[in-house]
Amino acid sequence: MNRIDWTGTQPAKAAERGIWGWMLFDWAAQPFFTVVTTFIFGPYFVSRLTADPVSAQTMWSNMATISSVIIAVLSPVLGSIADQSGARKPWIGFFAIIKVGCLFGLWFAAPGSPVIYPMIFMIFASIAAEFSIVFNDSMMPRLVGRNEVGKLSNTAWGLGYLGGMIVLIAVVALLAGNPETGKTILGLNPMFGLDPHTGEDARITGPISAVWYFIFILPMFFFTPDARKGLPFGAAVRSGLRELRNTLGELKDRSAILRFLIARMIYQDGVNGLLILGGAFAAGMFGWATIEIGIYGIILNVVAIFGCIVAGRVDRRIGSKTTVVVSLAMLLIATAGIVSTGPGYTFFGLLPLSTFDSGGLFGTAAEKAYIAYGLLIGLAFGPVQASSRSYLARSVSPDEAGRYFGIYALSGRATSFMATLLFSVVTYMTGSSRLGMTTLVLFLAGGLILLIRTPYPADRAS
Secondary structure, X not given: OOOOOOOOOOOOOOOHHHHHHHHHHHHHHHHHHHHHHHHOHHHHHHHOOOOOHHHHHHHHHHHHHHHHHHHHHHHHHHHHHHHHHOOOHHHHHHHHHHHHHHHHHHHHOOOOOOOHHHXXXXXXXXXXXXXXXXXXXXXXXXXXXXXXXHHHHHXXXXXXXXXXXXXXXXXXXXXXXXXXXXXXXXXXXXXXXXXXXXXXHHHOHHHHHHHHHHHHOHHHHHHOOOOOOOOOHHHHHHHHHHHHHHHHHHHHHOHHHHHHHHHHHHHHHHHHHHHHHHHHHHHHHHOOOHHHHHHHHHHHHHXXXXXXXXXXXXXXXXXXXXXXXXXXXXXXXXXXXXHOOEOOEEHHHOEEOOOOOOOOOOOOHHHHHHHHHHHHHHHHHHHHHHHHHHHHHOOOOHHHHHHHHHXXXXXXXXXXXXXHHHHHHHHHHHOOHHHHHHHHHHHHHHHHHHHHOOOOOHHHHO
């Protein structure tokens, strides 16, 4: 079992352009999560692709559940195989082909068309995206010294939010037309002659995200150093499965890492639920169209970039655990605020709000309250994930990073179907998506309680 020498610091192992190439992976990957999953295509799927928003929210949640199960089962296997085969880039390239092809397929998700096809495309695109992240994350311990991984991880995450925001702004300002006027928020006709009545302004986000991803992962392939090539594929598979079995067995001797992974498994369920369902929930509650959802997303991304910049410094000074704990507390407050807000009230009716609609964007008091809670999500959403990533990077050696980041992906997905599944069940049984969203509080709170009792750094108590 590899142990880490926690004395001193490691020097950076990669040239600056190699580090930037690695960080640009987050820049390349984020538009898929920002404009496709959360703010544009997801809400379009829920509110405009079919005539039944509640049923559509359940279907969107089921899509996420299926993806999560497959990701949870295969991520640690692939991570262990990658450790034995050495190089990560060929795997990232393979999954990039799948992701790009599926994102182009979303263009054909027109209103009235069978929803099974966009669901299949989203399942495969989500799987390919997450598998690529496993291999990219496992490269991190080889790039910089141990004391710098928190800053590197948060900076890369913030860079990802910036990339997602740029694409989101372009969609809202130049492509997303108001269904009533046909004009964008700038008063322009949508570029490329897109027709908002047929959802083309939302469907185009798939191809745009595909092209963006393809272009901006190239610096990582050209400049970021990869591990040396190891065993041939067949031997790597056999050895990787054996190493995975050994790793799962050795976790009983690395109790702090195991406890961290379990805590993350629980709270990441809530985080994933917010990512997948937050925009769709707002669209269903307030009837927001692409423009409103897009601007809401821009606001959150601006705040998220600031949050990641601050968190990078906080992580370096006081550690990853404190950064994650504070972020989870903020997400708990925000989620409780969101589910307590409805037309004319917040805090579950304890604070009445005016129902007057001033017209224009976010014209009611309830919509403004929703945005205020969203600011907390924006501040905490990036740091809770980036500092979780650096938490593990500080606790494992580069040679075992692939298998441990595979298990890390498993911990983020093993039960993530529970959050979306519980949302689906509660929403279906009650007919209320608000009660469905309330279940996310259980995951965030449970993970936070367990994490508070987890030693940090994890490897010290092993």
